[in-house]
Amino acid sequence: RKEVEQDPGPFNVPEGATVAFNCTYSNSASQSFFWYRQDCRKEPKLLMSVYSSGNEDGRFTAQLNRASQYISLLIRDSKLSDSATYLCVAYAGNNRKLIWGLGTSLAVNP
């Protein structure tokens, strides 16, 4: 089992839709989690950090369920510019190393 697993998608949604991604992690000792966004052939950029039960930033909400060991990302009112790959990441707990998921691809269509 991969340490961080994501549905690769692609998710194809119309503009204005609400879309949610889930991510599961295997290391119950992981304390912090992140969602990064990666545009095609560009570097990953930090979208949100999740240290407790959840975090919200505008149209984006992340939730953490420690009992079931999953993190979710909800995007409301999708924009064309939200089209990207979303990477779920868990802090490994040693030497600031992160465990990266393979990403979920989102395409927002006009």
Next chain:
Amino acid sequence: NAGVTQTPKFRILKIGQSMTLQCAQDMNHNYMYWYRQDPGMGLKLIYYSVGAGITDKGEVPNGYNVSRSTTEDFPLRLELAAPSQTSVYFCASSSMDEQYFGPGTRLTVT
């Protein structure tokens, strides 16, 4: 504040050639990382450093070497380039859990 910078942006190498990928950060971060990302694949950690003078192997260190003589710089050396090293290379730095990435170096070995 430039963040994390990488040079060169693109490079084509012949098999057996050597090169150094440069990475610098101006955020005074102790932790620095080198990743590679093959097309359609996730990030793989090559080497990381927890501070000047200290480096350690990641998941895929074979064929690479690093050094960390200053807090700011973390160069990655390829000694004998092989086609399997064709990839996009990202450098990242962090002070806490969140990592910040440079724009990447696209390397082709033919």
